[in-house]
Amino acid sequence: MSIFHNGGSAEEAQHFDMVTKKDMVLNPKDHLLHIENVRKVYAGRDGAKTVLDNVDLRVSAGEFVALVGPSGCGKSTLLRLILGSERPTSGALYLDGEPIGFPDPTRGIVYQKYGLFPNRTALENVLMPHKLKLSFSEWQKRKKELIGQAEHYLEIAQLIEHKDKYPKELSGGQQQRTAVMQQLINDPKVLLMDEPFGALDPGSRERMQVFLLNIWEKTGKTIFFVTHDLEEAVFLATRVVVLSQYYTDDRTDLKVRGSCIKCDIKTGTVGQAQSTKSKLDPKFTATIEHLRDVGFKPDHLHHVREFDLTHADSFHTVTPEEVNGLACDFPK
Amino acid sequence: MRKRALLLGIHAEPPRWLQIVYMSIVPVIAIAGYYWISSNYLADNPHGKLLPSFMMMLRRFLVLTSFSGIDFELNWVWGFIPVPDITLIGSLFWGDTAISLFLRLLTGLTIASAVGLILGLNIAMFRTLQFLVLPWVTVLSFVPVVAVMPILLIVLGIGEEAKIVLIILGLVFIITLSMYEKTREIAQELLVNARTLGATDLGLTYRVVLPMVIPDLLQTMRLNMGIAWYCLLMGEAIAAQQGLGYRIFLFRRVGPDMAGILPYVICITLFAFAIYYLLGCIERRLFPWKTDGEKQ
Numbered sequence: 339m340s341i342f343h344n345g346g347s348a349e350e351a352q353h354f355d356m357v358t359k360k361d362m363v364l365n366p367k368d369h370l371l372h373i374e375n376v377r378k379v380y381a382g383r384d385g386a387k388t389v390l391d392n393v394d395l396r397v398s399a400g401e402f403v404a405l406v407g408p409s410g411c412g413k414s415t416l417l418r419l420i421l422g423s424e425r426p427t428s429g430a431l432y433l434d435g436e437p438i439g440f441p442d443p444t445r446g447i448v449y450q451k452y453g454l455f456p457n458r459t460a461l462e463n464v465l466m467p468h469k470l471k472l473s474f475s476e477w478q479k480r481k482k483e484l485i486g487q488a489e490h491y492l493e494i495a496q497l498i499e500h501k502d503k504y505p506k507e508l509s510g511g512q513q514q515r516t517a518v519m520q521q522l523i524n525d526p527k528v529l530l531m532d533e534p535f536g537a538l539d540p541g542s543r544e545r546m547q548v549f550l551l552n553i554w555e556k557t558g559k560t561i562f563f564v565t566h567d568l569e570e571a572v573f574l575a576t577r578v579v580v581l582s583q584y585y586t587d588d589r590t591d592l593k594v595r596g597s598c599i600k601c602d603i604k605t606g607t608v609g610q611a612q613s614t615k616s617k618l619d620p621k622f623t624a625t626i627e628h629l630r631d632v633g634f635k636p637d638h639l640h641h642v643r644e645f646d647l648t649h650a651d652s653f654h655t656v657t658p659e660e661v662n663g664l665a666c667d668f669p670k
Numbered sequence: 671m672r673k674r675a676l677l678l679g680i681h682a683e684p685p686r687w688l689q690i691v692y693m694s695i696v697p698v699i700a701i702a703g704y705y706w707i708s709s710n711y712l713a714d715n716p717h718g719k720l721l722p723s724f725m726m727m728l729r730r731f732l733v734l735t736s737f738s739g740i741d742f743e744l745n746w747v748w749g750f751i752p753v754p755d756i757t758l759i760g761s762l763f764w765g766d767t768a769i770s771l772f773l774r775l776l777t778g779l780t781i782a783s784a785v786g787l788i789l790g791l792n793i794a795m796f797r798t799l800q801f802l803v804l805p806w807v808t809v810l811s812f813v814p815v816v817a818v819m820p821i822l823l824i825v826l827g828i829g830e831e832a833k834i835v836l837i838i839l840g841l842v843f844i845i846t847l848s849m850y851e852k853t854r855e856i857a858q859e860l861l862v863n864a865r866t867l868g869a870t871d872l873g874l875t876y877r878v879v880l881p882m883v884i885p886d887l888l889q890t891m892r893l894n895m896g897i898a899w900y901c902l903l904m905g906e907a908i909a910a911q912q913g914l915g916y917r918i919f920l921f922r923r924v925g926p927d928m929a930g931i932l933p934y935v936i937c938i939t940l941f942a943f944a945i946y947y948l949l950g951c952i953e954r955r956l957f958p959w960k961t962d963g964e965k966q
């Protein structure tokens with residue numbers, strides 16, 4: 339059942355693979371990450387507050403999904419549910435068909451800050467997954483090999499000359515690269531990222547985006563990337579999911595406070611950004627303009643405008659040379 | 671352009687030599703003032719003991735510090751903690767210092783900080799302990815140690831144990847509560863991250879969190895050294911045969927021997943300051959990763 343019950347053409351409706359009743363009965367085993375009808379209510383001072391409601395989402399292995407939405411709409415809350423540090427009020431979350439429990443190494447996270455251990459150097463931070471997982475004797479036995487591997491990862495992230503620095507001595511971009519490398523060594527099934535580049539200046543932010551894309555292309559990791567920056571989302575992801583603060587239930591025509599996954603834009607017409615090349619396409623800018631309308635103004639959902647290409651220069655385009663310049667051999 | 675002020679004003683920026691001059695104004699006035707009062711007093715009472723001159727103090731102090739040999743003996747507190755008993759034969763001052771600093775203060779500090787660290791860390795990490803232990807640690811931290819002293823003397827006698835336990839009691843609850851607070855201040859995100867990296871309960875507590883709060887332990891010890899000294903001198907004043915605190919109170923009874931008391935007070939202050947300063951240096955030296963002020 340589509341919420342494009344009027345206004346939108348059938349063609350437009352096709353662009354949006356909306357949550358339907360049929361999807362609801364999908365087997366959790368069919369996707370790597372399966373979020374079903376999740377609701378999260380916080381008890382606040384002024385009564386209960388519904389932060390997430392009717393959230394349905396499925397992520398397949400190897401996807402790069404970006405979750406966009408305005409500040410305070412519940413993006414971090416959804417990540418906490420996926421991590422397992424908090425439980426949903428109702429609904430269910432599955433990873434690989436297994437119900438999600440407490441935080442464990444199958445789900446890794448990169449935060450905007452507080453991700454690194456302040457008392458460990460970059461190298462020690464990257465080695466932490468091994469140190470925490472291995473017994474002392476095992477660690478002693480494999481120490482040499484593992485340190486070698488960690489140094490190789492740091493080299494890829496252009497951090498090798500900073501390996502003995504503590505997090506506070508690293509720049510914001512270097513810290514985030516260290517955090518990403520720590521997670522790659524950890525090797526989770528899905529890598530969650532909560533506005534990881536939000537605190538960086540525009541220049542390092544762009545370099546980090548290219549760096550992350552490169553890693554994603556080389557490793558095929560499943561990435562679930564939260565941001566409030568639509569341009570970042572479209573540039574990076576194969577699929578953009580928009581979480582809005584206000585949610586209009588089209589089936590009952592009721593305005594409900596809370597949020598839901600508004601649209602689940604599949605790769606294809608809207609989520610063009612699948613290969614690096616197509617990201618440089620003028621259509622990309624159009625995609626952003628389009629998403630601005632649907633993502634942040636739910637009322638306009640039915641009025642998908644013609645793409646306005648005059649806004650093309652408002653977006654910084656990364657040249658293919660820039661992307662290739664950062665290409666590197668990545669261990670599988 | 672206006673010249674920078676040397677003496678007054680918010681933006682005063684005196685050069686280094688002037689800073690030193692400013693710093694010495696207070697001690698110079700204090701010393702000169704005492705010298706003046708003391709010489710007037712001694713002119714009126716040539717055999718008076720209350721306000722000795724600096725020369726009298728120095729002479730007395732040299733007598734107290736001179737020694738002719740070292741007697742070393744290993745004692746055991748509670749049968750398992752080795753404590754060297756160093757007696758510098760003939761030197762009251764150094765003997766007292768060794769006993770007070772190395773036997774009583776150091777043992778008390780070590781035990782109090784080890785127990786406080788482990789207890790505070792575990793209370794913060796394991797929720798059950800927050801009900802089981804935390805309220806009672808908080809209540810106990812309000813019990814004035816001086817009030818418990820008679821009980822300690824009755825139960826433990828007047829040996830070393832009572833005096834060490836007094837220092838432990840004075841510090842252990844403060845350190846526990848401080849370690850609890852510091853552990854709770856660690857960003858939740860970091861703990862969740864450690865979990866996703868495979869940390870177990872014990873791994874999280876002892877491999878991730880413990881190393882992060884050690885600098886806070888040193889800081890807590892440094893800022894509460896005053897309490898440790900207070901407990902030490904209290905214990906020694908009431909039941910001891912040796913020690914810095916014991917000696918001061920003894921000098922009061924025999925005399926009063928002000929020329930002996932004053933150098934002791936000055937030295938105790940210097941020791942306390944030296945330990946404070948040393949702990950500060952160790953903190954900065956051993957933990958270069960620690961951000962001062964704002965959290966990471």
Ligand SMILES: Nc1ncnc2c1ncn2[C@@H]1O[C@H](COP(=O)(O)OP(=O)(O)O)[C@@H](O)[C@H]1O
Pocket residue numbers: 380381382387389407408409410411412413414415416
């Ligand atoms: N533990 C909590 N208790 C009460 N309210 C919370 C809690 N955590 C988050 N919230 C509320 O939930 C909403 C969503 O928060 P969050 O998930 O951090 O948003 P986002 O990451 O999208 O900016 C906010 O309005 C916030 O105030």
Ligand SMILES: [Mg+2]
Pocket residue numbers: 413414415532
């Ligand atoms: Mg957030």
